[in-house]
Amino acid sequence: MKNGSHSREVLIVGAGIIGIACAHYLAKTGRSVTVIDQRKLAGGCSHGNCGYICPSHVLPLTEPSAIKTALKSLFNPKAPFRVKPQLDPTLWQWMWQFAKRCNHRQMIANGKHLQAILNSSMQEYQKIIAEEKLECEWKEEGLLYVFRTAKGLKAYAETDRLLSETFGIKSRPLAGDELSSFDAAFTSGLAGGFHYPGDASLRPDLLNQGWIERLKARGVRFIENCKLVRVTKSKKRISNIHTTRGEWEADEIVFCLGAWSPRLCEELGCKIPIQPGKGYSITMSSVKDSPKYPMLFPEEKVGISPFREGFRIGSMMEFAGYDRIIPPRRIAQLKQSARPYLHTQWSEEGGEPWYGWRPMTWDSLPIIGRVPSLENAFLATGHNMLGMSLATATGKLIAELIEGDSPHIDLEPYSLRRFQSGK
Numbered sequence: 001m002k003n004g005s006h007s008r009e010v011l012i013v014g015a016g017i018i019g020i021a022c023a024h025y026l027a028k029t030g031r032s033v034t035v036i037d038q039r040k041l042a043g044g045c046s047h048g049n050c051g052y053i054c055p056s057h058v059l060p061l062t063e064p065s066a067i068k069t070a071l072k073s074l075f076n077p078k079a080p081f082r083v084k085p086q087l088d089p090t091l092w093q094w095m096w097q098f099a100k101r102c103n104h105r106q107m108i109a110n111g112k113h114l115q116a117i118l119n120s121s122m123q124e125y126q127k128i129i130a131e132e133k134l135e136c137e138w139k140e141e142g143l144l145y146v147f148r149t150a151k152g153l154k155a156y157a158e159t160d161r162l163l164s165e166t167f168g169i170k171s172r173p174l175a176g177d178e179l180s181s182f183d184a185a186f187t188s189g190l191a192g193g194f195h196y197p198g199d200a201s202l203r204p205d206l207l208n209q210g211w212i213e214r215l216k217a218r219g220v221r222f223i224e225n226c227k228l229v230r231v232t233k234s235k236k237r238i239s240n241i242h243t244t245r246g247e248w249e250a251d252e253i254v255f256c257l258g259a260w261s262p263r264l265c266e267e268l269g270c271k272i273p274i275q276p277g278k279g280y281s282i283t284m285s286s287v288k289d290s291p292k293y294p295m296l297f298p299e300e301k302v303g304i305s306p307f308r309e310g311f312r313i314g315s316m317m318e319f320a321g322y323d324r325i326i327p328p329r330r331i332a333q334l335k336q337s338a339r340p341y342l343h344t345q346w347s348e349e350g351g352e353p354w355y356g357w358r359p360m361t362w363d364s365l366p367i368i369g370r371v372p373s374l375e376n377a378f379l380a381t382g383h384n385m386l387g388m389s390l391a392t393a394t395g396k397l398i399a400e401l402i403e404g405d406s407p408h409i410d411l412e413p414y415s416l417r418r419f420q421s422g423k
Contacts, residue, residue, distance in 0.1 A: 008032060010402065011241060011248055013228055014256030016046040017204070017388055018380050020211050021395030022254050023220050024128070029403050033220045034250070036243065038227035038260075042208035045258060045387055048281045048354030050305045050314045051204045052294060053389050054143055055122050056196040058115040058167050059159070060364030061384065062101040078333065080301035084320040090262075091319060094275045097362040108166060110363055113413035114386075115167055117366070117393045120409055122200065124392035129202075132214050136207035137308055143199035144295035145171075146179065146190060148340055152299040153191040160194050171196050185291040185342050193295075201294040203307050204388060228257075231267045237376045252402050254378045259322075259357035261367075261381040269373045271419050274382050276322055276357035281314030282331050283307075283352040289343045300337035313338050317358075317385075326355050360384050368397050368414040378402065379416060 010026050012019045015037035023033045037043075069081055076082070083095070101110070129138045147153040163169040171194040179186040179193060212222060223245065231253075232240040241248040255264060259276040290311050296303045305312040313334045331353045335346070359382050361367065367382035380398050383390050393409070400407045 009034070009250045010252045010254060011036070011250035012254045012256060013037075013241070014258065014260075015041045015212075015222060015224075016044055016256060016258055017042065017208060017391045018046075018258070018383065018394055019254075019256035020046075020208060020215070021391040022256060022380055022398045023215055023395075024211065025395040025399035026254075026402065027215060027218055027220050029399055031402075033215075034223065034248070035220065036223045036226040036228075036245075036248070038244075039225065041212060041222055041224055042205070045279070045356035045358055046208055047205055048283070048312075048314070048352075048356055049204055049279070049388055050281070050294070050303045050312060051202045051207075051388060052143060052303070052305070053122060053125055053200040053202065054196075054386075055115070055118045055389075056143060056163065056169050056171075056199050057386060057389065058111045058118060058163070058169065060101075060107055060110045060114060061360075062098060062103075062110065062362075062364055063107050064102055064104055067095075067099040067102045078329075080315070080333075080337075081317045082319070084318060086321060088321065090273075091275060091321075094273055094360075094362050095319075097273070101363050106363070110365055110413075111167065113365055116409045117390055117414070118386070120393035120396070121390050122198075124396060125200070128392060132211070134207060134210045134214070136210055137203040138200065139202070139294075140200045141293055142195050142197040143201070144174075144183070144193055144195050144293050146186070146193040146295055146297055146341060148190055148297070148299055150191045153193075156194070156298060169196065169198065183291055183293050183295075185289050185344050187341060187343055190341065199294075201305060202388075203305075233374065236374060238374060250376075252376045252378065254380055254398055254402075256380045258381055258383075258387070259359040261359060261379070268371050268377060270371055270416060272367065272379070272381070272416070273419050274359045274361055274367075275319055277360040277385070278316075278318040278320055278323060279314065279356055279358055279385070280316050280326065280330050280334060281312050281354045282334055283310060283312045283354070284346050285310045285350070287344055287346050289345065291342060291344060297337065297341055302334060302337045304338060304342075311344075319360075322357065324355075326353050358383075358385050358387070363418075366390060366394065366414050367416050368394055369411055369416055370401065372417060372420060
């Protein structure tokens with residue numbers, strides 16, 4: 001592909017989990033596929049997330065109470081969901097659009113669109129894990145939502161009822177005294193929880209590594225440290241991609257740049273209203289009484305991912321721009337938030353701290369489809385906090401688009417046109 005092109009070639013810009021999934025499905029069509037990344041392969045949000053594959057996560061962030069939570073966070077630097085005060089017109093435009101969608105009607109409508117792609121992704125993961133024999137600690141043991149207080153449990157019971165009645169997502173309620181028999185890592189005195197058996201989990205770095213190796217064996221090229229500089233356009237097509245490692249040509253180009261996507265707006269001639277939502281995690285080595293099940297503590301906005309050798313504590317959401325700092329207080333906060341729930345003993349020192357920028361759209365839906373003004377350019381981005389969960393269906397949809405096949409689910413809700421129209 002370098003210094004010339006052959007027929008049926010695809011260049012994927014971005015080697016996170018979305019780019020990897022797109023490469024998988026496009027390679028299956030017989031396309032010659034090259035994937036480039038400005039840094040290490042799968043080194044961003046695809047590396048340190050909690051690894052949930054969660055069809056239960058159908059409700060978008062635009063719930064009615066979200067904007068109140070965001071406004072309160074302006075004055076609380078310790079808030080797990082925080083908007084950092086800053087003079088950034090694009091952030092406040094994004095927040096205004098987000099606020100307009102924080103109502104019950106749009107929450108349900110967008111939840112339906114999320115459910116379609118979440119369910120498709122789960123089915124695709126089950127096929128791929130089996131067919132590719134990927135060793136990534138895949139577990140179909142569900143996801144636990146655990147509550148420390150009776151107030152928190154009661155409030156979430158309304159959400160659980162909504163999930164059941166509106167989306168058909170069933171849980172198993174657990175009383176506080178049942179939790180320790182479900183997972184011995186729990187402390188006593190917790191209020192209770194809900195177990196969603198339809199969810200799954202995996203270890204992200206193992207999935208990424210194993211999947212990339214399978215694709216390399218089939219002829220997919222992966223190139224690190226190859227940063228996009230600009231694009232050259234001609235007659236409604238991208239003719240060249242200019243990078244720090246030379247020029248590239250391809251029949252189609254798929255941009256999977258996550259939180260970096262807005263930097264393409266001028267190059268592609270379109271609006272990509274994504275904000276970086278910074279998250280953190282800390283991965284701990286094996287310790288006594290490690291948890292066995294993946295779990296969320298909604299009152300703390302913290303998740304736990306058990307692995308074969310250790311476990312990960314993660315989450316939080318900061319709108320703080322492209323901030324690269326990992327404040328020790330944030331990692332300490334993750335650990336402290338989990339302590340009241342678990343017997344597990346861990347050191348305040350050590351572990352692998354991590355941060356990543358989630359690509360947040362103002363309606364919580366991903367952007368999947370053709371760039372409106374360019375015939376051979378496609379976007380697969382804006383997956384919010386669900387990139388791992390939505391990757392496989394996204395890759396399948398991109399391959400269907402490029403091949404001219406009918407998409408297996410309706411693509412319109414994820415189209416970039418929804419932003420161009422100002423809706």
